[in-house]
Amino acid sequence: MLKTMSEPDKKEITPEEAPENGKGIRNSGNASETGNRKTKGDFDLAAVYVSDAQYNRNIFFDTTPQAIRLYLLYNHWGLQILVYAFILVDLALAIFEDPAVVPLPIWVTSVIELVCLAAFTARLVHYAKVIPRERFWKDPKNICIFAIILLSLVDMIIYGALKASGFYAVRWSRVLRPLLLVNITEGRQLRRAFRSIRNALPQILYVFLLFMFSVLMFSLMALKLFGKRGLKTIEGRPYFTNYLEIVFDLYVLVTTANSPDIMMPAYNFSVYFAVFFITYILINTYIFMSVFLAVVYNNYKKYLKEEVRKLVRAKRHKMVRAFGVLQERKGEEEPVVSQACWNQLVRLVQPDISNAHRELLWSVSDDNNKGCIGKVAFVQLADLLNIQVIMMKSRPHPLKTWLPSLYLSSPSRLVCRMVQHKAFMYTYDLIILVNAVFIGLDEEDPLIANVEWAFLVLYLLEILLKLYSFEPRAFFSRHQFWNWFDTIIVITALIAMIINSALKLSGGYTSRQILDIVFILRILRLIRVVDNIKRFRAIINTLIKIGPTILTFGQLIVVVYYIFAMVGMELFKGKIRFFEANSTDPDKAFCGNPLLKNSVFAKHNYCKNNFNNVVSSFILLLELTVVNQWHVLSSGFTAVTHISARMFFVLFHIVVVIIIINIFIAFVLEAFFVEYTVDQSNLQSSLEKKIEELELGVKQEKLDGNLVDAMETNDNDMGNSESTKEKPALMFKIACKRYKTVDGLLQRMFEADLDPEDFAEDEDFDPNNPSNLNFPNPNFDSV
């Protein structure tokens, strides 16, 4: 067995090989011709290809050893985190810039922004060194970053100059900042979401135009039907007399925010007029909004499928290249890769892989035990590495090793059996429910406060008992979400309660914040009940699984919110002010702006919903996303500025509610359907079959539930049954529906629909035929 290569080794490439490596594929061709001598550089190159295939990176890097080293550095997790950190700092500057939550002098924020821009420039230069020059300028992503950096600098200079000479100045380049999040980072999912929106736009536009036509027609009808009847709204304003006002009111009705108020004057006048509004709601709210969802969903799906197909094809090509670099040709036979080569490669790609896991993967690839694998089997490697295999070492309990006589004594065994019994779980479910009732009671009663301590002790006891009867390392293994959850909640609650009591005893002072935390922790503890019911667990697991992708949409929302917040702050900052509850300022009644006197906005006490800093802005935008009362919120801002400010709010509604929320729903729907319908991929089942063949598997039926159940059973077996066959010390289990990358999930989502040819081996690739060498690394546009 070869030893895992350490990082420094990689750099020991002899200089005379470097010129040969001018083109990676050509080099691989040479290698296969010159026989089986594989250099360190070859392995590095192959490892980069495999790693790129595994994580679906699509960067066309130079294949000189130096460029590869730079490329490895570029992909280093440390640098990537650093870039994210700089972007975060850059975005967070909005907190400190005018209008600020925490004001800082301009020079401080400017210096920080300059540092960030310098970091982004450095990253861009690094990228330029990795890929060939001509490719660098072809990628709109790079041009976009370059332009943003340049524009930011220009804006900073103009702003500084204007401010210094006392003029009014706007930091307009701040709206560009979130685009860095889209373009600089490895946020492929984010870029893809933007691209799919861009691609769906034409179709959405046509439906939107038709929808607007319908709104305009209905508005005209409303003007003619109600305009002359002299009806009044509830505020006493004339009802439906101004065409533009009607259009806005009916647009708001589509969002249902002013239903049924907008209808009441007409309905009170005559019951027949209800027909007008019912027809309107039916057509525009129900049918058109469903059509928007359908169009967005359909385009999103279609486009995503196309991209995933490209990704799969690109992955194959990268793996074929890696194969080309490492292949050995024995005479006229098909080229193959030996196990030694393969082992070295896997160790380079994934240094933390265990030997057992690696051997398992090899035995799946080399199904016939030939000691070498062909191209078809080799290409699977990237997918195989992406399948999460959970290793379960059935280690004895530490106490069994240290104090065997005590741990194996019959009272100890009784305790273990008790803990592992279903009744133990049900008892604790009951305790949790009783606890819920006590939480609901008044906590200022000293009796109830003391009962809380009793519950805390009971929960601690539960954890200790479980640690006693289960192997602690298995109990706290990486996939034991609920065990971790329980332990952290209970221990934090313990600490918080102790601090709270200490504070109380020391000065009779109770910190409200700590009490709040204690309450929240107590209630979070109740969630555990849900996990014990199988049906609920299934739903929650699905939700947890689609969690990472929901985060992508979180980024998307942040980008859009940030842009709208920046624009909104420039337009509306300081126009509406909030006064604390104990303030006696007479302006409090109209949010500090006389224009809002007697307005609905002020009456609803919405003064804190303003654009006076980035945090308020985000909360306000969220309220606008929820839609309800958005017309009242927007009415406040139009009152203090101009009626055209409505455009801002309508645009926000169109962008966020009609497009982005629909994409979100589309994704949740799609992810759920996958969970319901798609089974394991072929590769997974072959891996599973192999695990079974080798008798290394944990019985599947026991694993349908959560992992603790399965381990309970195993431990029971170890302790009680006289097994005729020695159990292997190591067991494998495929975390069958968990994917390391979001791309993996997406790929699975569309695997069923993909043409089989996309998965077929790319037979026409021949490393010795230079005409095929120019197959480009697929290039994905930026937004």
Add this chain to the structure above:
Amino acid sequence: MLKTMSEPDKKEITPEEAPENGKGIRNSGNASETGNRKTKGDFDLAAVYVSDAQYNRNIFFDTTPQAIRLYLLYNHWGLQILVYAFILVDLALAIFEDPAVVPLPIWVTSVIELVCLAAFTARLVHYAKVIPRERFWKDPKNICIFAIILLSLVDMIIYGALKASGFYAVRWSRVLRPLLLVNITEGRQLRRAFRSIRNALPQILYVFLLFMFSVLMFSLMALKLFGKRGLKTIEGRPYFTNYLEIVFDLYVLVTTANSPDIMMPAYNFSVYFAVFFITYILINTYIFMSVFLAVVYNNYKKYLKEEVRKLVRAKRHKMVRAFGVLQERKGEEEPVVSQACWNQLVRLVQPDISNAHRELLWSVSDDNNKGCIGKVAFVQLADLLNIQVIMMKSRPHPLKTWLPSLYLSSPSRLVCRMVQHKAFMYTYDLIILVNAVFIGLDEEDPLIANVEWAFLVLYLLEILLKLYSFEPRAFFSRHQFWNWFDTIIVITALIAMIINSALKLSGGYTSRQILDIVFILRILRLIRVVDNIKRFRAIINTLIKIGPTILTFGQLIVVVYYIFAMVGMELFKGKIRFFEANSTDPDKAFCGNPLLKNSVFAKHNYCKNNFNNVVSSFILLLELTVVNQWHVLSSGFTAVTHISARMFFVLFHIVVVIIIINIFIAFVLEAFFVEYTVDQSNLQSSLEKKIEELELGVKQEKLDGNLVDAMETNDNDMGNSESTKEKPALMFKIACKRYKTVDGLLQRMFEADLDPEDFAEDEDFDPNNPSNLNFPNPNFDSV
């Protein structure tokens, strides 16, 4: 060629054949053994099978000639319409019963209801005569109808007795009425929708429980976080102090109806509390509501697929039976059906089919011109008949026949060419837009009123010109939706304007109603612009296509609304009263109920939203479906009754918004995806190929748009080009995406997903083998 058989012929079946026909299949077996003698009864039986297959009727009828005659009568469209009419009358009784819109004496409504019940009983008895006795009582649908009729009678008697003796009585059986709509009629789609809801219920329940658990947890947290802080709502009530109130408020927040008001007190206190509400909205409003849609959608799809699969299988079996009845066996060859038999059958099934159409269908079935078809080809018949083939006779213009010299003169030709030119269309689009502006202007200006006459004349001229240049029968053919639309609108507008002017001239009196109609018609005319833009037309066509199925959901909504309206009327009638605008009653300020003094309900002027009659109830329920302000509406009714009345409104929200609206969205999504993705079925393409082969086709590319375009081109060809080949006088076109029945659309929706075996010929069916004869007619449960 055989003559189409007339209805009376069918009854001339000789009595000695009747006993033989005890079982249809056995009879078919006999027929094939005794050779080619086919009796009238055989054809009738086969025609019934084919017709059942065509319309997916699944009734296991007796196969005696008498039962078949009864069965034909049972399926007669006249009787079906009569049943619908009786159901309508029965449902409409709610308008006349207390609380009534138009009060009628109890004895009148009772007599009408008795007549309706008698009609339903007659229908049920008729059905019982058609199908075997033992099957009748196995079908829950029949038992359900029987129970409803019985319960209604009991209720009427009790109600009458109680009323007569002066007691308070409730007509509780009225909630059962809409179930008749579900069970009696041929509303297969409606029953299916109910069944798919019933099947999805368990899954929805689990998600709902988890969702409620989440709401309860958050409520507990809210109680602990906000309860002790002494915050006040905007109305001055204590904020978040009562657990049940919190649960209700947070449930309302899920529907977004009280956002952001419910958050404002906490947000005004501290910005950190916004996190609580944001988390809540994210989890419960966005994620859980999407999950509900996903679960409903997924179950709906899954179940529908299963049902359609059953339907397809049942259709095959019915067609195989029809084949069994009509087959001829020549020696050892495969059994076949001759063209003569087939012709007679098709004429019986579809008496209005044209000879040309029938011959076209035959030539598709008998691809090799053998004069007879086997089982595989025969089974297609039901699907072939369901493909709508539009026949287009290229008839010359009547004027061309009557006044050829004038019609073919060069000025006349110029007019025709002009009308057929694109510019003509654009001119009229422009006229419509100018018209729109004029409509928006003040119509009391006499100039503008006169301009309207000019526009009307222009529109009339357009129609006349088109009638002059296009063949009138083609212009007004069945599929020319927009031509019909235009003509009806313009002529109605003309009549209304003439009446209006006449009224004005006669007494200076203007009827507001007629003016309203005139306005609406004028604005509807503007819609025509949309049809001229290809992209819009595509969207509208899709909407029109899914229209019939939206009607199914309309029925579903009516059933649910009716039940809730009946219950609501019993609970809340007369509690809230509406006063006309000019009323001076002091009770007006609080809707006639002192309990509503200073309530939000009365302040919003919602008094007309009440359960005082069935029309108000339906409008109120629609407002509740739109969700916005539903908590305010419900608060009014809880104020005048009891806090527990909230249950009614929450239940309505769960049933209608969470379940039914989601099914509606699911259907629209699915229908749109089908329109986007699925192409023609195989059968359609083979039919189309045949049409092309026979050179009877209208060029496809010309037909992508609307049919008028295509005919313009044809007419041009006829008039101007010297065609070398004589054009056939008759042309066919497949109305490719239009389905006669909703089932057809559904079948197409899932065709792609269905196993091919479901479409494969049912090879194991052998009419001579009695063991296979007992294959049951598939039985679909009632709700």
